[in-house]
Amino acid sequence: MAGIESAGSASLPAFPKGNAFRRRARRELGVGYLFTLPSVLLLFLFTLGPALYSLYLSFFSWSLLNHMHFVGWQNFVQLFQMPLFWISVRNSVVFALVVVPTQTVIALLLAAILNQNLPARGFFRLAFFFPAVSSSAVISIIFMWIYNKFGLLNGFLSVFGIVGPDWLGNPSFALSSIMLLNIWTTSGYFMVVFLAGLQAIPAELYEAAAIDGADRWKSFARITVPLLSPSTFFIVVMGIVGTLQMFDQSFIMSQGTGGPLNSTTTVVLLIYQFIFSYGQVGYGAAATVLLFLLILLVTLATNWWFKRKLDYL
Amino acid sequence: MVGSRNTFSYRLVRVVYLLILTLGALSMLIPFAWSLSTSLKPLGESMAYPPVWWPHPFDWSNFIAIWTMVPLARWFLNSAIVAVSVTVGNLIIDSLAGYALARIQFRGRNVLHLGIVSMLMIPFQSVMLPVYILLRWLGLLDNYGGMIVPVLVSAMGVFLMRQAFLTVPQELEDAAMIDGAGRLRMFWQIALPMVTPNLMTLALMIFMGSWNNFLLPLLVANRSHLWTVPLGIVMFQQEYFVNWPYLMAASVLATLPIAILFLVFQRFFVRGVATTGLK
Numbered sequence: 001m002a003g004i005e006s007a008g009s010a011s012l013p014a015f016p017k018g019n020a021f022r023r024r025a026r027r028e029l030g031v032g033y034l035f036t037l038p039s040v041l042l043l044f045l046f047t048l049g050p051a052l053y054s055l056y057l058s059f060f061s062w063s064l065l066n067h068m069h070f071v072g073w074q075n076f077v078q079l080f081q082m083p084l085f086w087i088s089v090r091n092s093v094v095f096a097l098v099v100v101p102t103q104t105v106i107a108l109l110l111a112a113i114l115n116q117n118l119p120a121r122g123f124f125r126l127a128f129f130f131p132a133v134s135s136s137a138v139i140s141i142i143f144m145w146i147y148n149k150f151g152l153l154n155g156f157l158s159v160f161g162i163v164g165p166d167w168l169g170n171p172s173f174a175l176s177s178i179m180l181l182n183i184w185t186t187s188g189y190f191m192v193v194f195l196a197g198l199q200a201i202p203a204e205l206y207e208a209a210a211i212d213g214a215d216r217w218k219s220f221a222r223i224t225v226p227l228l229s230p231s232t233f234f235i236v237v238m239g240i241v242g243t244l245q246m247f248d249q250s251f252i253m254s255q256g257t258g259g260p261l262n263s264t265t266t267v268v269l270l271i272y273q274f275i276f277s278y279g280q281v282g283y284g285a286a287a288t289v290l291l292f293l294l295i296l297l298v299t300l301a302t303n304w305w306f307k308r309k310l311d312y313l
Numbered sequence: 314m315v316g317s318r319n320t321f322s323y324r325l326v327r328v329v330y331l332l333i334l335t336l337g338a339l340s341m342l343i344p345f346a347w348s349l350s351t352s353l354k355p356l357g358e359s360m361a362y363p364p365v366w367w368p369h370p371f372d373w374s375n376f377i378a379i380w381t382m383v384p385l386a387r388w389f390l391n392s393a394i395v396a397v398s399v400t401v402g403n404l405i406i407d408s409l410a411g412y413a414l415a416r417i418q419f420r421g422r423n424v425l426h427l428g429i430v431s432m433l434m435i436p437f438q439s440v441m442l443p444v445y446i447l448l449r450w451l452g453l454l455d456n457y458g459g460m461i462v463p464v465l466v467s468a469m470g471v472f473l474m475r476q477a478f479l480t481v482p483q484e485l486e487d488a489a490m491i492d493g494a495g496r497l498r499m500f501w502q503i504a505l506p507m508v509t510p511n512l513m514t515l516a517l518m519i520f521m522g523s524w525n526n527f528l529l530p531l532l533v534a535n536r537s538h539l540w541t542v543p544l545g546i547v548m549f550q551q552e553y554f555v556n557w558p559y560l561m562a563a564s565v566l567a568t569l570p571i572a573i574l575f576l577v578f579q580r581f582f583v584r585g586v587a588t589t590g591l592k
Contacts, residue, residue: 027417027418027496028417028418028496029419031413031415031417031419031496031497032413032418032419032422033419035409035412035417035496035500036409036410036411036413036414036425037412038406038409038410038466039406039407039409039410039429039466039471040410040425040428040429040463040464042406042462042465042466043429043432043466043468046440046444046447046463047432047433047435047440047463048432049444050440050442050444050447051435051439051440053443053447054440054442054443055444057442057443062491064446064449065439071525076393078400099340102479110333110337112332113330113333113334114334116327118327118330118331119331121406123338123340124334124337126340126575126576126579127337127338127341127342128337129575129579129582129583130337130341130342130345130572130575130587131341131584133346133521133525133571133575133582134525134568134571134572135524135525135527135542135543135566135567135568136525136527136543136573137525137527137543137544137546137547138543138546138564138567138568141342141546141547141550141560141564141565142344142345142347142348144550145348145351145431145557146344146347146562147558150360150362151364152347152364153344154365155362157362158363159363174539184341186343188341189586192583192586192587193586193587195583195587196586196587196588216326224332233437241436242436243433245436245438247438247528248527248528249533252445252547252550254479255551264451268438268439268441270443272441272443273584274442274566275442275445275545281442281446284442285442285443288439288440288442288443291439292435292439295434295439296434299434
């Protein structure tokens with residue numbers, strides 16, 4: 001009995017010596033691999049494999065129709081000399097720089113307010129979360145209608161005597177319009193993550209702070225924000241990965257062109273165009289590799305920043 | 314918070330909070346309300362500027378017209394086939410792997426766990442080019458398989474199920490082991506029933522993700538009879554881009570299934586997000 005008890009929680013060598021147990025351990029090994037096999041296989045085939053394959057493809061010139069031929073670093077060299085590539089990088093980076101902090105702050109404020117004892121909390125949580133479960137395609141189309149030159153947004157602005165632009169047709173406003181849409185979609189989702197984090201903070205801390213004379217703002221800044229760091233880290237990383245990958249909204253709102261004047265061409269949209277418009281698989285693969293590097297670097301930097309901040313607490 | 318509950322400042326703060334929440338909730342719901350409002354207007358009225366909120370009279374004809382203009386029923390069927398297959402596949406595959414990672418001792422388990430979780434850093438958009446080439450090579454373009462197979466497993470799902478199985482008491486399995494139950498039976502008859510709420514959460518998250526997926530059908534389905542609802546609506550938009558009442562009617566219909574699922578099962582949705590955020 002005791003042997004079986006420990007078999008469940010201890011590691012392999014702790015199995016008592018005996019033929020039955022050894023057989024069991026061997027069988028366990030097989031079952032473990034068998035159970036994880038479908039996941040490992042599919043993830044390798046459609047996630048890790050493709051990531052490695054894009055590295056391989058980035059050294060070849062290929063249009064999907066002709067024969068591949070090896071070109072060395074040529075794709076990267078060409079890409080670096082291509083103004084459109086840098087435009088797409090700038091768009092993606094600016095997009096992430098604006099959207100990630102904004103949605104994180106909005107999500108945190110909404111969560112902090114919603115965590116108070118207020119009426120209709122369930123309704124508010126539902127309303128904020130709903131955009132996050134809706135289809136990005138459908139939402140993009142609804143917002144195209146709202147952003148129309150004679151749409152709801154400009155109708156609203158005209159009440160204040162403001163003549164709004166053609167939001168998606170004007171290169172100075174198109175990317176910002178998509179940013180706003182993105183913040184609108186994801187803030188509620190991250191708010192729920194923050195709410196879960198908030199509920200894990202013990203109420204005694206706030207009571208102690210109040211006894212020490214801390215006001216509402218002080219306990220928010222000194223207790224809530226630092227103790228939420230793990231949630232914030234998760235939200236910032238997910239936000240960065242999500243925004244640097246932005247594709248659906250740009251593609252739909254610009255009808256696949258990244259227009260007007262490439263103002264909404266993101267890196268992922270450019271990769272799509274490299275395959276389906278230009279037939280340049282090598283360029284697309286090289287851009288994919290660079291996108292990975294960008295995401296990896298930014299994530300590592302965020303990780304480092306959060307770690308350092310946590311050390312000082 | 315500690316402090317007297319009836320002071321003026323306490324009430325003022327509460328009013329301000331409620332005001333912020335109300336404004337926020339309004340801005341979240343207005344786009345949906347506006348699409349519903351537009352879908353109930355004739356074309357002429359939908360173009361009125363400044364915009365009119367209340368359609369008079371309610372015009373339901375857009376909802377009837379779109380079914381004959383585009384194969385909307387077919388798109389719903391496609392979306393349902395794809396989303397249900399993907400959900401069933403994930404429930405089986407993710408929970409098998411999650412169970413093994415949480416419950417079975419085998420060499421390389423920790424490496425596998427780390428490897429699977431790190432796949433979260435490679436979202437689908439970033440590998441769309443190689444995946445497209447792979448699907449083309451496997452002959453999975455222009456059929457349901459191409460929209461299903463690449464998303465049959467989710468690293469997030471495996472992670473979620475592993476966390477769930479870790480909470481199942483070991484004693485139950487020990488008892489079953491003494492009775493001579495094999496791993497498959499222990500998984501199926503003991504562990505799985507204990508994590509039903511987590512399975513619900515997983516099913517909803519996967520179903521919603523698949524139902525809303527736009528990029529994968531865009532890559533895979535060239536012919537319109539294979540389009541799913543989101544892809545079909547976007548293609549519809551590019552063709553009838555001036556008829557907003559039609560487009561909004563289609564948008565309302567596309568949002569409806571998810572809205573119903575969400576309203577009925579909202580606590581599972583919220584739980585899913587909360588769990589994935591708490592790693």
